[in-house]
Amino acid sequence: MIHQPAIHVAAIRKTYGRTVAVNDVSFDVRPGEIFGLIGPNGAGKTTTMECVEGLRTPDRGAISVLGLDPKRDAYALQKRIGVQLQEAQLQKRIKVWEAVALWASLYQKPGSGDRLIEQLGLSDKRNAWFMSLSGGQKQRLFIALALINDPELVFLDELTTGLDPQARRAIWDLVRGIRRRGKTVLLTTHLMEEAERLCDRVAIIDHGRIVDVGTPAELVRRHCPEHTVVVATDDPAAAMRFRDIPQIDSVTSDGLRVTIRGRGDDLVTQVIQRLAEHRMRVIDFRTETPTLEDVFLRLTGHAIRE
């Protein structure tokens, strides 16, 4: 790396009484990437993120954000970052446009509040009181507030919680837009699909510890290298014909259906080659590739939603 990392976290630890919320967590976020923290409830994602934002102080360890110390240089840093908190509220009777205007007034070079309101689909709620917004609308308002100063580094804690699929996609596009303009994003999510589609790299965190860091594809390859191909064919000898594929784990058949399990990126190619070679008539063909969700299950031993 020629650039210094946008975020550098070195061995931070944070305890609450006897609860160890974050335990020896270290990671780097590179400039221009979308980095995701994923993990089950109570894993320590929010605690980690808020330490990086300077809102909490770790008991131990060091953090540097855009080359600054989030505690000591809090004010210099606040101007350059945008923050969306997991559980925030605003004054019940503040109007949407008032909140956006207040936030805009706090920064030297704010972006256009009206454009953000429009981008986030809040145009017809401009004059609505905060208390009258739906959960998803509040969430979108907070994302607007996090982006108002066109920050170099954006923190999004559970950015699409409570959003409908349409709004979720719109936000994903928005976040990709942030990256296109060379900005950096640190986000947390419960949705493996979101992490897979949006994040350049993710850190899986469980019980306050980072279990592994990498691109979603890397993590899948590293922890769940097995692929599954299911072929339905009327060739009675089908199962036998797949047995000699290298790195194969198992071949089982059930009526017409043959299930081939193995590892390595070549499994699917190999199966197709055998099908062509033996001129088997294929009635159905399906592949199952592991996802981040499977990696997660394997690494943490439990599903993310429990």
Added chain:
Amino acid sequence: MLRGLWRLTWLEIKIFVREPLGVIGTVGVPVLVFVVLGRLLGPRVRAGAPDMPRFVSVDLPIFVSILIAASAVLSLVAIVAIYREGGILKRLRATPLRPLTILAAQVLVKLLSTAVTLALMMLAGRRYYPVDADVPIASFTLALLLSTLSIVSLGFLIASVVPTARFAQPIATLIVYPMIGLSGLFVPVEALPPTAQMIARALPFTSAVSLLRGIWHGEGWYRHAGDAAVLTVMFVIFMTLSSKVFRWE
């Protein structure tokens, strides 16, 4: 940063006005008390009836002023507790706003509502209660603002310790009302037992009552410089203490 303060204060004023109950509680009640008492007792006060209890004839304006300051504190404590519980304070803090700016905006709103309440009281009470021509209204307003500032800063200290928004108002009431009891408004401070006297002198209400009373009777700032100084010092102490122990979430 002043720009942020002005913006936030203006917004908080608008938000305050949007909540009818809050306005009635902090502005309406003291005015109503003043008018009702003035109406009941006004004629006798005007006649200078010799059987008038001293409290009513002399101290009604002071009493209502202290009521204004007390309701300002109570609503401040409630607001801070609600903002903290809702994560509003935390959200505001994660901006370039300085912590002091966020708190100062709340104080300014309270000072303004105090001034407005006082003005309304004077307007409404004029018909029932003989506000002497020689009562120095400007000075009195200033004295009330100084008192409110000092008392409100005590409010921050209280707001730092109340555990939840639900208990904020009752706890603050429990703390504030005995302070008013000791303030010399009902019983002269000198008549209190020594311990109570000592406590009373350490509370802003006592100096506030002495200052307000003196200014109302035209005694002038010079004779009450001590009270004003005590209120200022208390303001500084309370604000410094609160900035140390204040909880944002």
